[in-house]
Amino acid sequence: xxxxxxxxxxxxxxxxxxxxxxxxxxxxxxxxxxxxxxxxxxxxxxxxxxxxxxxxxxxxxxxxxxxxxxxxxxxxxxxxxxxxxxxxxxxxxxxxxxxxxxxxxxxxxxxxxxxxxxxxxxxxxxxxxxxxxxxxxxxxxxxxxxxxxxxxxxxxxxxxxxxxxxxxxxxxxxxxxxxxxxxxxxxxxxxxxxxxxxxxxxxxxxxxxxxxxxxxxxxxxxxxxxxxxxxxxxxxxxxxxxxxxxxxxxxxxxxxxxxxxxxxxxxxxxxxxxxxxxxxxxxxxxxxxxxxxxxxxxxxxxxxxxx
Numbered sequence: 001x002x003x004x005x006x007x008x009x010x011x012x013x014x015x016x017x018x019x020x021x022x023x024x025x026x027x028x029x030x031x032x033x034x035x036x037x038x039x040x041x042x043x044x045x046x047x048x049x050x051x052x053x054x055x056x057x058x059x060x061x062x063x064x065x066x067x068x069x070x071x072x073x074x075x076x077x078x079x080x081x082x083x084x085x086x087x088x089x090x091x092x093x094x095x096x097x098x099x100x101x102x103x104x105x106x107x108x109x110x111x112x113x114x115x116x117x118x119x120x121x122x123x124x125x126x127x128x129x130x131x132x133x134x135x136x137x138x139x140x141x142x143x144x145x146x147x148x149x150x151x152x153x154x155x156x157x158x159x160x161x162x163x164x165x166x167x168x169x170x171x172x173x174x175x176x177x178x179x180x181x182x183x184x185x186x187x188x189x190x191x192x193x194x195x196x197x198x199x200x201x202x203x204x205x206x207x208x209x210x211x212x213x214x215x216x217x218x219x220x221x222x223x224x225x226x227x228x229x230x231x232x233x234x235x236x237x238x239x240x241x242x243x244x245x246x247x248x249x250x251x252x253x254x255x256x257x258x259x260x261x262x263x264x265x266x267x268x269x270x271x272x273x274x275x276x277x278x279x280x281x282x283x284x285x286x287x288x289x290x291x292x293x294x295x296x297x298x299x300x301x302x303x304x305x306x307x
Contacts, residue, residue: 027282030279044087047076055068070228071232073276073277098268110217111202112139113253115178115181134185154169155207171202226245227242227263241259241263242262242263246262
């Protein structure tokens with residue numbers, strides 16, 4: 001037991017040391033890579049210069065480089081149509097995980113609202129069916145469980161197949177889970193045509209045949225951006241719960257149940273971006289302050305990061 005305690009103490013000390021020296025170590029590693037030319041900075045330079053121009057057009061430059069970076073980098077992280085610049089290569093896996101989680105939460109919200117719509121349609125179409133009290137919070141919790149973190153729904157999967165691709169939730173699994181939930185709510189077995197109606201309701205939203213998915217994705221993105229801005233203003237010290245400005249678009253759309261997950265995701269975004277900024281701030285500052293860096297960013301970055 002004494003040896004285990006000593007080992008744990010050593011691990012804690014080593015972890016503290018790594019945290020304390022991480023920024024200096026990464027700066028040194030980047031400086032060496034830049035001098036050797038083993039990292040290409042042209043795409044990062046172009047992205048940052050474009051971001052600065054956009055920030056000036058929107059009046060964000062008056063807030064300082066720190067705020068500008070956190071704002072534009074947040075947009076980069078959340079926009080999966082944008083490729084990640086080379087300087088973010090150390091964060092690439094984290095960024096992809098963040099994007100996937102944002103996508104998942106959007107899908108969960110869409111499934112929740114689609115399923116709620118289905119329950120209303122089912123109740124109206126069959127007057128003899130009287131559902132028990134519909135607990136929307138329980139339905140929301142079930143939807144979060146049906147699509148666990150890190151998973152995508154494989155919408156194109158044939159309903160005859162029960163084995164989804166690795167890392168995905170099959171459409172069959174999702175339908176089975178929602179059907180079982182509907183049967184508990186209504187206290188009876190769902191008829192085949194009712195299950196077919198559930199399938200159509202979900203696919204219509206998933207395939208953007210109605211505006212529901214787009215609306216949910218917009219609300220999720222808006223809430224994440226608002227919360228990320230809130231964390232930037234508070235320096236990450238008040239991120240355990242959603243701010244009122246971030247939760248408002250969720251509340252209006254019956255998506256407030258996503259707030260805890262989105263608050264956690266916003267914290268992850270904030271941690272990734274603030275650490276990146278601490279490490280590479282000399283490079284970004286040099287690019288934004290001198291014209292020479294536009295033609296020789298690597299040399300300037302190496303010089304700036306060495307200090």
